[in-house]
Amino acid sequence: MDKEHLRKWKRSWCRKNRERLLPQRRQHAALYRMEHREELRTYAREYYRANNEKLKKRQNKRWRERCVQLKMGSTISIDNKPLYPTDERCKLCARKLKVRLIYHHWDDEHPEQGMWICYTCHHFAEGMDAGMEMKYKRLKGVK
Ligand SMILES: [Zn+2]
Numbered sequence: 001m002d003k004e005h006l007r008k009w010k011r012s013w014c015r016k017n018r019e020r021l022l023p024q025r026r027q028h029a030a031l032y033r034m035e036h037r038e039e040l041r042t043y044a045r046e047y048y049r050a051n052n053e054k055l056k057k058r059q060n061k062r063w064r065e066r067c068v069q070l071k072m073g074s075t076i077s078i079d080n081k082p083l084y085p086t087d088e089r090c091k092l093c094a095r096k097l098k099v100r101l102i103y104h105h106w107d108d109e110h111p112e113q114g115m116w117i118c119y120t121c122h123h124f125a126e127g128m129d130a131g132m133e134m135k136y137k138r139l140k141g142v143k
Pocket of ligand 1: 119
């Protein structure tokens with residue numbers, strides 16, 4: 001049997017007996033991790049240092065996708081926050097601006113109930129939520 005053939009046969013055997021080899025492999029991996037702890041740690045540290053910007057950006061993106069600022073001023077992270085609209089248009093005025101939309105919610109108990117709107121509409125929405133509409137109409141003399 002030539003070497004190439006033997007290698008192929010070995011590989012297919014391993015593939016067929018994957019289930020049987022798994023515990024052994026896991027043990028081996030754990031042992032490897034234990035024996036090369038320092039090495040792996042250095043590698044991880046170096047990887048982090050080299051890809052610092054990239055990793056931070058990814059972390060930042062993940063945070064931005066989930067964070068909601070509460071009325072009290074604190075910011076929390078929720079899993080079910082509505083996604084940033086793919087068309088990047090304000091839900092209220094339907095404009096597409098160069099600046100990012102703002103996530104607006106009206107009830108801290110349900111931060112997942114909200115919408116993505118532009119700056120202008122956000123002021124408007126905040127005013128509405130604060131009951132300014134009535135005051136405005138009263139001042140304007142509208143009955
Ligand atoms: Zn708008």
